[in-house]
Amino acid sequence: MAMPSRRTVRDLRRSSRKEVLQRLYFDGPMSRQALGTTTSLSSGSISTIAAELVAEGLVEEAGTVDSDGGRPRTLLRVVPSGAYLIGVDVGETRVRVELFDLVMAELARWERPLRRNGYDVASVVRHISDGVGEVLSGAGITADLLLGVGVGIPGIVDRGADGEGGAVVHGQTIGWDAVPLESLLRECAVLPPGTRFFIENGARTLGQAEMWFGGGRGVRDAAIVLFGSGIGACIVSDGAVFGGAGGSAAEWGHTTLHVRGRRCRCGALGCLEAYAGAEALVQRWQEAGASLPADTDEETAVSALLAAAHPPAGEADPVARAVLDETAEYLGAGISDLINLYGPERVLLCGWAGLQLAPYILDSVRTHAAAYALRHPAGRVSIELGRLGPDAVTVGAATLPLADFFARGGRLNEQPGEGDAPAGQAGWRATMETRKRTITAQEPATK
Known part of the structure; x- marks a missing residue:
């Protein structure tokens, strides 16, 4: 039996305001007429809501645009200082x-x-x-x-x-x-x-930032990889974060890459992060013979490895190059698991280490990910660099x-109403819609 809707007039009003505000935020400036077309709200509702938002200092007029044979239409936009x-x-x-x-x-x-x-x-x-x-x-x-x-x-x-x-x-x-x-x-x-x-x-x-404003725009299914000292991922499936509260695929770095392998900083053996994180990258280089001052921070150490593997002049250090090449393969293999499990349209490599290493390893990561993944999901995915930087x-x-x-x-x-989404995954999904x-x-x- 269908359950009756318990949404109140107040809930509906809040939902209409949300729709208008989001349209202006992501697509403004827009005229009241354009808002009516894109939101399917009546002209009276649009006028009332726009007047409220202007009075509250959240929206302002932003010039006019010519209409087809009629009076110029006033544009509205979100006030940055609102x-x-x-x-x-x-x-x-x-x-x-x-x-x-x-x-x-x-x-x-x-x-x-x-x-x-x-x-x-x-x-x-x-x-x-x-x-x-x-x-x-x-x-x-x-x-x-x-x-x-x-x-x-x-x-x-x-x-x-x-x-x-x-x-x-x-x-x-x-x-x-x-x-x-x-x-x-x-x-x-x-x-x-x-x-x-x-x-x-x-x-x-x-992942939320890249989906709203960066490299994830325009796709519904994506994997956003955070490559820093460790490794994590955000999985977006059908426009929403995959899984419920508690981290979900964010802990992808602690999936097992090698049974009884290297000790990870989480305490387990063989995690992806124990091979592909920046901390592990530096450790493996040092184990292979590299010498770094004891107080060298991780970002400086990664820069030193890159300088050794790809010097501006002279011969590359074969040990540094081998460690870097291995890291690209480990990362590509890990990404292949994301491709096989979730079938994303796009994988974005982000994080401070990802941004620093990408010019040297991204092509190799793509090659290894395709080699380790199943052909069908691998054939529909692109692996790109995130666009929002550090x-x-x-x-x-x-x-x-x-x-x-x-x-x-x-x-x-005001608190969210019964029919509205609170902050977090549901709120993100509503905005992604x-x-x-x-x-x-x-x-x-x-x-």
Whole structure:
């Protein structure tokens, strides 16, 4: 028996506002008439919603465009200063905090390096809190205009069955066991008590950024690979993150590549990350005879390996070249598993190490991935470099409160309704549906 809809007039109103706001955000400037065509809302609803958004300072008029024989039509666009977002990347080598306006223009940034084995919980929490305070004060932004703080973190993020108590992080590779990160940030951060925090695995925030604004635009099925000190992935299937809460394929780096193989930093034997992560890459080079100063950081060490394998002049170091070639094969083999399991249209190589190594290994990675994968799924996939650079995780983290803002219909202080999607996977999927319709009708979409 069909269940009656329990959506209220308020829910429907919120949904209509969300649709208008998302259209203007991703495709604006647009006229009221164009909004009516693309959203299927009545002209009266469009006029009322547009007037509300203008009065709230979220939308403004942006000139006119000629119509076919009629009066010029007024264009509307999202106001960049209507609200603000913060994205945090708790990476393997540093904590980076960035402040964005509503259209994702960077306004301020703050970062601090993490020493080796520097994942002391108190230090990371303090870095995030200090960074949030610094970017807000540096840009002169008050916390009342902040939509929220998104945080990308290594490990599995668990919110519990009821969502009470906030996000808890299980980061085996960084020594975190059920760390109540959200509650710790609420106690420490220089923000009002009601500030929204959105904590997610860093590979998934990176994937969200690439799907919204980068190399994933226009596809429904993708694998976004985060290649840093370790290895992770974000799988997007039919426009949504594959799997439920808890990390899903983000922990792809801890699938077994070699039974009884190298010891991974997670403690297991033979993980992909033990062969293909930047940390493992440097370790294997040193085991083969390379000598590096004891205090050399990972990024410097990778640069030194590349300089040895591909010197601007003179002969290449055959050992460094062999280690690099092996890494390309390991990574290609790992990507072949993603291709066989999920059948993506596109694989994006991202992360600081991926960006640094790609000019030297990307063609080889493609060759090995095709060789190890089944022919049919391999024949329909392209393997490309991510487009958002080293800031992709912070951009993706900032889109978490943005997705929540859309789900609330652009209301700064209103909870999502029953028919609307909250932040996280459901909120992302709802926004991706809008992106899909836009891209289908008009490619490339412009923001």
